[in-house]
Amino acid sequence: MNMIFLGPPGAGKGTLAAMASKSMGVPHISTGDLFRAAIKNETELGKKVKDILAEGRLVPDDLTVALVRERLSLADAAVGWILDGFPRTIGQAEALEAIAAVNLVVNFDVPDEKILFRLTGRRVCKACGKVYHVVTMPSKAEGVCDACGGELYVRPDDREEAIKTRLSAYREQTAPLIDWYGGRGSLATIDGSGTPEAVYREFARIAGV
Numbered sequence: 731m732n733m734i735f736l737g738p739p740g741a742g743k744g745t746l747a748a749m750a751s752k753s754m755g756v757p758h759i760s761t762g763d764l765f766r767a768a769i770k771n772e773t774e775l776g777k778k779v780k781d782i783l784a785e786g787r788l789v790p791d792d793l794t795v796a797l798v799r800e801r802l803s804l805a806d807a808a809v810g811w812i813l814d815g816f817p818r819t820i821g822q823a824e825a826l827e828a829i830a831a832v833n834l835v836v837n838f839d840v841p842d843e844k845i846l847f848r849l850t851g852r853r854v855c856k857a858c859g860k861v862y863h864v865v866t867m868p869s870k871a872e873g874v875c876d877a878c879g880g881e882l883y884v885r886p887d888d889r890e891e892a893i894k895t896r897l898s899a900y901r902e903q904t905a906p907l908i909d910w911y912g913g914r915g916s917l918a919t920i921d922g923s924g925t926p927e928a929v930y931r932e933f934a935r936i937a938g939v
């Protein structure tokens with residue numbers, strides 16, 4: 731099954747995609763993670779997008795679509811995929827339509843106050859990328875990843891100014907995709923404000939998995 735996880739920053743797309751990927755055996759493809767890996771590895775792409783990510787702006791469509799096109803051509807994507815954070819503009823959605831068919835678009839609905847709470851409390855492992863929250867999903871030892879012992883850090887775009895920019899980019903450029911996919915009959919909106927387990931149960935019900 732080819733799926734898109736849509737929703738505002740901090741809605742829990744990545745958390746749910748990791749759970750769904752594990753249980754369904756399909757790759758979790760996060761454009762944010764791909765850009766962060768490029769930045770970490772100091773590739774040409776990483777140098778181009780480093781400041782854009784830190785400020786919370788959207789990477790231009792041409793760079794983003796090329797990255798996704800390449801990722802979807804890899805062998806593991808032949809069994810299906812979960813795209814997390816892509817598409818984020820109508821232009822990206824049109825480009826994806828020409829690359830592959832999408833079976834289900836899951837829109838995670840979460841109120842603004844929860845989004846801010848989730849983003850400001852997020853911690854990410856520098857080594858393996860595992861995501862925690864200081865209140866809702868804390869690591870066993872503060873600042874240390876349970877999975878690999880790596881150091882936990884605050885993403886540069888989880889600071890207040892960048893969060894504001896990300897939320898306005900979402901409202902202006904990404905939220906219109908809800909109607910765009912709604913008109914194509916592939917959209918299901920779920921309440922993303924519960925616990926990860928509760929959100930997963932709702933996802934599993936609508937996805938039939």
Ligand code: AP5
Nearest residue numbers: 739740741742743744745761762789815848852863925926
């Ligand atoms: P990206 O990494 O995609 O960021 P985002 O969309 O802002 O999403 P987040 O990763 O912030 O949130 P999430 O919904 O995955 O939430 P998470 O599960 O981590 O993109 C980063 C940047 O890359 C963009 O700003 C842009 O610059 C660039 N970019 C990426 N894709 C692009 C594209 N297509 N076009 C152009 N530019 C692009 O959860 C958040 C926190 O809440 C965590 O701490 C988690 O532990 C906690 N949490 C999650 N679920 C729950 C729950 N149910 N209950 C309690 N806590 C929860």
